[in-house]
Amino acid sequence: MAAILTIDKLRAGYGPIDALHDVSLTVEAGEIVAMIGANGAGKTSTLMSVSGVLKARAGSIRFQGQDIAKLPAHQIVKLGLAQSPEGRKIFPRLTVLENLQMGAFTRNDAPGIAADIEKAFAMFPILKERRGQAGGLLSGGQQQMLAIARALMARPKLLMLDEPSLGLAPQIVVQIFDVIKDLNKAGMSILLVEQNARMALRVAHRGYVLETGRVTMSDAADKLLVDPRVRAAYLGE
Amino acid sequence: MLPILFAEAFNWTNLQQQCITGLTSGALIALIALGYTMVYGIVELINFAHGDLFMLGSCLALTIFTAFGLAQPGAIDSASNVTILLAIACCLVAVPIFCAGLNRSVDYVVYRPLRTAPRLAPLVSAIGVSFIFMNIGLFWVGPQDVNFPDVIQDRNLLGDDANLRFTLKNLLVVGVTVPLMIALTVFVKFTSLGKAMRATAQNPTAARLMGINTEFVIGTTFLVGGALAGFGSVVYALYVNTISYQMGFQNGLYAFTAAVLGGIGNIPGAVLGGLVIGLVQALGTAYIGATWTSAIVFAVLIVILVFRPSGLLGARVREKV
Ligand SMILES: Nc1ncnc2c1ncn2[C@@H]1O[C@H](COP(=O)(O)OP(=O)(O)O)[C@@H](O)[C@H]1O
Ligand SMILES: [Mg+2]
Numbered sequence: 332m333a334a335i336l337t338i339d340k341l342r343a344g345y346g347p348i349d350a351l352h353d354v355s356l357t358v359e360a361g362e363i364v365a366m367i368g369a370n371g372a373g374k375t376s377t378l379m380s381v382s383g384v385l386k387a388r389a390g391s392i393r394f395q396g397q398d399i400a401k402l403p404a405h406q407i408v409k410l411g412l413a414q415s416p417e418g419r420k421i422f423p424r425l426t427v428l429e430n431l432q433m434g435a436f437t438r439n440d441a442p443g444i445a446a447d448i449e450k451a452f453a454m455f456p457i458l459k460e461r462r463g464q465a466g467g468l469l470s471g472g473q474q475q476m477l478a479i480a481r482a483l484m485a486r487p488k489l490l491m492l493d494e495p496s497l498g499l500a501p502q503i504v505v506q507i508f509d510v511i512k513d514l515n516k517a518g519m520s521i522l523l524v525e526q527n528a529r530m531a532l533r534v535a536h537r538g539y540v541l542e543t544g545r546v547t548m549s550d551a552a553d554k555l556l557v558d559p560r561v562r563a564a565y566l567g568e
Numbered sequence: 569m570l571p572i573l574f575a576e577a578f579n580w581t582n583l584q585q586q587c588i589t590g591l592t593s594g595a596l597i598a599l600i601a602l603g604y605t606m607v608y609g610i611v612e613l614i615n616f617a618h619g620d621l622f623m624l625g626s627c628l629a630l631t632i633f634t635a636f637g638l639a640q641p642g643a644i645d646s647a648s649n650v651t652i653l654l655a656i657a658c659c660l661v662a663v664p665i666f667c668a669g670l671n672r673s674v675d676y677v678v679y680r681p682l683r684t685a686p687r688l689a690p691l692v693s694a695i696g697v698s699f700i701f702m703n704i705g706l707f708w709v710g711p712q713d714v715n716f717p718d719v720i721q722d723r724n725l726l727g728d729d730a731n732l733r734f735t736l737k738n739l740l741v742v743g744v745t746v747p748l749m750i751a752l753t754v755f756v757k758f759t760s761l762g763k764a765m766r767a768t769a770q771n772p773t774a775a776r777l778m779g780i781n782t783e784f785v786i787g788t789t790f791l792v793g794g795a796l797a798g799f800g801s802v803v804y805a806l807y808v809n810t811i812s813y814q815m816g817f818q819n820g821l822y823a824f825t826a827a828v829l830g831g832i833g834n835i836p837g838a839v840l841g842g843l844v845i846g847l848v849q850a851l852g853t854a855y856i857g858a859t860w861t862s863a864i865v866f867a868v869l870i871v872i873l874v875f876r877p878s879g880l881l882g883a884r885v886r887e888k889v
Contacts, residue, residue, distance in 0.1 A: 384776050405780055422766070432763065433775075436764065482777075
């Protein structure tokens with residue numbers, strides 16, 4: 332399989348401080364890769380660097396062979412790289428439908444966009460019911476669904492999800508993870524960031540452990556699930 | 569004393585007349601307020617220079633009228649209607665472009681490098697730009713109030729012997745401001761760029777993740793806000809017929825107040841705020857006295873903010889986190 336995303340020795344940070352010191356990671360086409368780590372480890376910073384929102388200070392980020400580390404965020408989406416960010420970041424005063432339309436901002440194939448909106452509604456029927464409502468009025472779970480559906484509207488080749496289970500009721504988390512599995516079965520490559528390490532490693536093919544801005548472990552997901560260090564630090568056993 | 573006051577208070581014609589005056593100047597205030605509110609909505613900057621941008625627009629309008637030979641005493645009587653209409657048309661094209669370009673340039677040169685700096689840095693810079701603009705205005709039209717050619721006949725459109733007066737000047741203000749507000753609403757609500765503007769205002773990071781070039785959107789916002797101030801300045805000059813390098817201060821302050829009153833960042837709110845302030849101004853002047861106008865306007869602002877801290881139309885949707 333070919334790598335769709337290759338991060339090599341990425342360094343990035345805020346002000347004088349580096350949040351990422353040396354992050355290297357690969358996502359193969361068709362894979363779900365989980366990135367787990369404690370709060371503040373640098374998971375969100377990694378995704379934001381890939382999306383071009385946080386500028387890489389050193390290292391390279393290659394997406395389908397092209398170095399995107401220096402591209403502005405709005406050009407990266409166009410290449411087929413979308414993100415459902417931590418905390419959902421729904422546009423609160425745009426309607427559900429408008430939120431979805433914003434996800435397709437880089438596209439101009441109106442019929443394709445309309446078809447994809449119907450697909451999103453089929454995936455999450457509650458969004459269809461609430462299509463005219465302001466995004467800010469949705470419940471947390473509905474906002475998460477909207478955030479994923481909105482990211483999919485870009486027709487990405489790689490979907491990045493930042494803590495999709497954060498703050499959601501257990502049965503909603505199950506529903507979200509089912510969607511992640513289904514998307515992957517349909518061929519989507521996914522980079523999944525989670526603090527819920529157990530759930531993430533169960534759906535993922537491979538996983539990376541991030542600690543204070545460095546990758547400290549990487550292995551097949553089922554191996555990480557039984558690794559004593561992972562079990563002690565992230566699975567609460 | 570009392571019966572006279574009583575009679576005056578219930579003079580319906582007078583009240584209606586004050587409402588026409590108030591709504592007319594309110595529409596003008598609203599046009600300036602839109603520039604404040606749009607910029608605040610998108611970069612959370614109170615652009616103190618906006619009122620002075622409006623003032624510079626009037627200066628350019630005067631220069632254009634001078635170039636058409638309409639500014640000299642007595643020139644209007646001998647000028648043909650075609651010349652006058654050409655001068656107005658020229659102003660309505662050139663001044664908005666000038667103000668839009670100037671506003672956009674100031675953003676690019678001054679505010680953009682401070683985008684991630686603490687809030688106070690761009691704010692203080694905006695005050696600085698305001699002073700620079702005022703100095704340019706002082707240099708341009710001089711320290712005194714300057715007459716702006718009174719080219720629009722003050723003929724009553726409701727008939728020469730009607731009790732109420734709605735003049736060609738009122739019509740000019742309404743005829744320019746209302747279509748602009750409608751166009752702005754359509755632009756922001758339905759076009760792709762307009763939606764990108766709202767998205768950027770609501771969550772800039774998410775907007776970038778959607779593939780929106782937020783710097784371009786911010787630049788466009790400064791262009792649009794500047795253009796509206798430009799239109800406003802031409803209409804103001806034609807309506808009030810006096811301009812001065814200081815006119816940006818009070819008009820800017822009223823417009824900013826209108827934006828806050830309506831709910832800063834909210835476009836219909838700015839229009840509503842402008843109309844309310846125009847009405848309060850006109851009614852306060854007529855029934856209480858011109859000396860008190862500013863005090864009354866701000867008293868109304870304070871009272872409304874006490875009951876609705878985020879303005880009349882502000883924060884209609886609570887954000888769930
Ligand atoms: N906007 C920011 N400004 C300054 N420091 C930040 C910012 N965002 C994150 N950090 C810091 O960067 C480090 C990594 O944070 P983050 O990438 O959010 O970690 P995670 O997503 O794994 O919880 C943390 O030490 C955090 O405090
Ligand atoms: Mg995070």
